[in-house]
Amino acid sequence: MTYRFSDKLANLKPSAIREIFKNLTDPSVISFGGGNPAPESFPVAELSKLAADIFANQSTTALQYSITEGYMPLRQTIKARLHEKFNVGRDFDDTVIVSGGQQGIELACKAFCNEGDVVLCEDPSFIGALNAFRSNGAKPVGVPCDGEGILTDALEEKLKTTPNAKLLYIIPTFQNPMGITTPLSRRKRVYELCRQYGVIILEDNPYGELRFGGEDIPTIKSMDEDGIVIYCSSLSKILSAGMRIGFVTAPAEIISKMVVAKQSEDVHTNIFFQMLCHKYMTECDLDAHIASIRALYRHKCSLMLSCLEKELPSEITFTRPDGGLFIWCTLPRGLDSAAFAKGLTERKLAVVPGATFLADESGKSSSFRLNYSTPSDAQIEAGVKILGEYAKEYLSTH
Amino acid sequence: MTYRFSDKLANLKPSAIREIFKNLTDPSVISFGGGNPAPESFPVAELSKLAADIFANQSTTALQYSITEGYMPLRQTIKARLHEKFNVGRDFDDTVIVSGGQQGIELACKAFCNEGDVVLCEDPSFIGALNAFRSNGAKPVGVPCDGEGILTDALEEKLKTTPNAKLLYIIPTFQNPMGITTPLSRRKRVYELCRQYGVIILEDNPYGELRFGGEDIPTIKSMDEDGIVIYCSSLSKILSAGMRIGFVTAPAEIISKMVVAKQSEDVHTNIFFQMLCHKYMTECDLDAHIASIRALYRHKCSLMLSCLEKELPSEITFTRPDGGLFIWCTLPRGLDSAAFAKGLTERKLAVVPGATFLADESGKSSSFRLNYSTPSDAQIEAGVKILGEYAKEYLSTH
Numbered sequence A, B: 001m002t003y004r005f006s007d008k009l010a011n012l013k014p015s016a017i018r019e020i021f022k023n024l025t026d027p028s029v030i031s032f033g034g035g036n037p038a039p040e041s042f043p044v045a046e047l048s049k050l051a052a053d054i055f056a057n058q059s060t061t062a063l064q065y066s067i068t069e070g071y072m073p074l075r076q077t078i079k080a081r082l083h084e085k086f087n088v089g090r091d092f093d094d095t096v097i098v099s100g101g102q103q104g105i106e107l108a109c110k111a112f113c114n115e116g117d118v119v120l121c122e123d124p125s126f127i128g129a130l131n132a133f134r135s136n137g138a139k140p141v142g143v144p145c146d147g148e149g150i151l152t153d154a155l156e157e158k159l160k161t162t163p164n165a166k167l168l169y170i171i172p173t174f175q176n177p178m179g180i181t182t183p184l185s186r187r188k189r190v191y192e193l194c195r196q197y198g199v200i201i202l203e204d205n206p207y208g209e210l211r212f213g214g215e216d217i218p219t220i221k222s223m224d225e226d227g228i229v230i231y232c233s234s235l236s237k238i239l240s241a242g243m244r245i246g247f248v249t250a251p252a253e254i255i256s257k258m259v260v261a262k263q264s265e266d267v268h269t270n271i272f273f274q275m276l277c278h279k280y281m282t283e284c285d286l287d288a289h290i291a292s293i294r295a296l297y298r299h300k301c302s303l304m305l306s307c308l309e310k311e312l313p314s315e316i317t318f319t320r321p322d323g324g325l326f327i328w329c330t331l332p333r334g335l336d337s338a339a340f341a342k343g344l345t346e347r348k349l350a351v352v353p354g355a356t357f358l359a360d361e362s363g364k365s366s367s368f369r370l371n372y373s374t375p376s377d378a379q380i381e382a383g384v385k386i387l388g389e390y391a392k393e394y395l396s397t398h
Helices: A014-023 A044-057 A059-063 A072-086 A101-112 A127-135 A152-159 A185-195 A252-266 A269-284 A286-311 A339-348 A377-397 B015-023 B045-058 B059-064 B073-086 B101-112 B127-135 B154-160 B186-198 B252-266 B271-283 B287-311 B339-346 B377-397
Strands: A093-096 A118-123 A140-148 A165-170 A198-202 A229-234 A246-251 A326-330 A367-371 B092-100 B117-121 B139-146 B167-172 B201-202 B229-234 B246-251 B326-330 B367-371
Touching: A014 A198, A044 A059, A044 A269, A044 B059, A059 A269, A059 B045, A059 B139, A072 A093, A072 A246, A072 A269, A101 A127, A101 A165, A101 A198, A101 A229, A101 A246, A101 A252, A101 B252, A118 A127, A118 A152, A118 B015, A118 B201, A118 B229, A127 A140, A140 A152, A152 A165, A152 A185, A152 A286, A152 B271, A165 A185, A165 B059, A185 A198, A229 A326, A246 A252, A252 B101, A252 B127, A252 B252, A269 A339, A269 B271, A286 A377, A286 B167, A326 B139, A339 A367, A339 A377, A367 B059, B045 B271, B059 B271, B073 B092, B073 B246, B073 B271, B092 B101, B092 B252, B101 B229, B117 B127, B117 B154, B127 B139, B139 B154, B154 B167, B154 B339, B167 B186, B186 B201, B186 B287, B339 B367, B339 B377
Parallel strands: A118 A140, A118 A165, A165 A198, A198 A229, B117 B139, B117 B167, B167 B201, B201 B229
Antiparallel strands: A093 A246, A229 A246, A326 A367, B092 B246, B229 B246, B326 B367
């Protein structure tokens, strides 16, 4: 039987990272390839106790169908937190629960894009978002970046010449894959340009709470007096990734479209874990927990950076993040990182080649991404040693 | 700000049922409008104990990112059960976990339909599926039914005249909203016709395990030697609806497209509850639990039927289901059930007017749907009394 698949899915490939991850069954391989939170960051004892409380006292609500918008007490708790901590949310905004930040991104695209429409994004960008756009028949178009994020002149040029651009997808804080942060002045310019050209900003902020250096910078959403920003985030990096609890704050009119689309995707998000998150946020000390994760990642990141400084040939450059999960390394002389990463796999070290993250799937990249949140200290030290030795050999022969 | 929403979502309305459900805050209203499983059907004590085990022994796996296809032990358990009990699954098939049966339906549409393509379906059909097709830009086209399901001559005519029909969506067992079951001979004819015209069958079987009368009839998927059937079901009606755990069995080539699309929607389904379902299915007696739900629904259904026989004017006809959750009532003389249902709301009884379930959103219906799984016995008796009194008045003045 020859299946007549939809145009949008006929050529869409699974995320290269998730495929790497899936095939990583050899326990002797060290992986800097994932983007998993550190398992020691899950507050297991508290969640276990709170879950028992829910089974004992609220089991019917926790196991029955619920409403698409999400568990109201959790929505209110998140809304209040976003408002107090990040000045996110105006009277015209609404906040709903989604099945991980990923679903927020996908629903935003579904709400705005017809097949063939364009989503502008940082180049490189988060592969999960790029594939969400593609799986809706929209086309991601990359805007070049420097060490401070998206280049606003290039953005303006794209906005001018792309009348069917409906969204700008942007991760201004601890960007995935680059680990860089866009300064305030540039955020303001991005907001102004999108307002001027009538393009909705889809601000993804999964790592915003994971700052371990430098000063907080206001989100783009915090500037949104015009109702042009959809803000997506989640509890994946601060409580548990596997539970799939995210949230979206956006103008109520946009939220209502996203909710209709969500109803058709999964009716609602697992209600037990929505209640569990609400209990955790109101009965435990989330801020103290986040402080402990920040300390953990500060340590892991600085360990990886000091190993990179020691082991890597000086021709290879790398970013120095103030938070998040990733460091971005770049080979000299435009060398292709795909071949480099393939060779590393044979030395039992997994990294993600930069081309994975490009809007243009046929593009090449001389960069690659390292993750420091998942590996242990010993793995960081051993892995960077492998990377350094291999890089020295590679650069001497290429 | 005027938002330029996508064509597919610009005019899509939320499910009328879920809206009824959401606004049903007045506790004095009796609802026959929902489709919730009976809360007493949730095995709370067992789930609570097994959840504590998972927190104690497998917390890292249960809270960390996982793979899109689902938790392998659960996939294997469900695959074996489908094979043994229902002869579902051939060597070319694969089984994956989705976030409720709803997601399986939506992903199947995404995998096959471009914007403008057609999904054929029983008329009336499940509103959640119709909206999933619409939210992907596909157009549901209804095929007329009688008391034994879809009319195969009418189906053939549609297949002949609709070259862009990609899927036939069908609920052959305890259909939603009609509560009817399609006999084997007609299932065989449906399979043959779809094979002949190259249209994929999307068989939805959420209620298949809830038979409390009559004999089991083989699923259409059990006949699938050609790899043309996608089979969707879930644990929502037999374990918990709020956890959002469903599954899909289909040819591996189709599954791989659906998995790529799922990766972009929610990465994976809540892993903790996947593990919990696996533990329940392997450590508890699911069949005994299902037997108790069947007994419960046999009682509730026969109570509602005997009340209907007693209270309703004989001009109103209704179906007599052998399982599932719904009874379908039809007013005489082509009277519009929308006006009738509105009047009932004022008497504090909620039912769902049939037009909600039509592929043609501007269509009218003289039927309405009743649910017997959610209300208590006392509510069934009191609600049908209200219905009967109102119906007598209504028919004497219309």
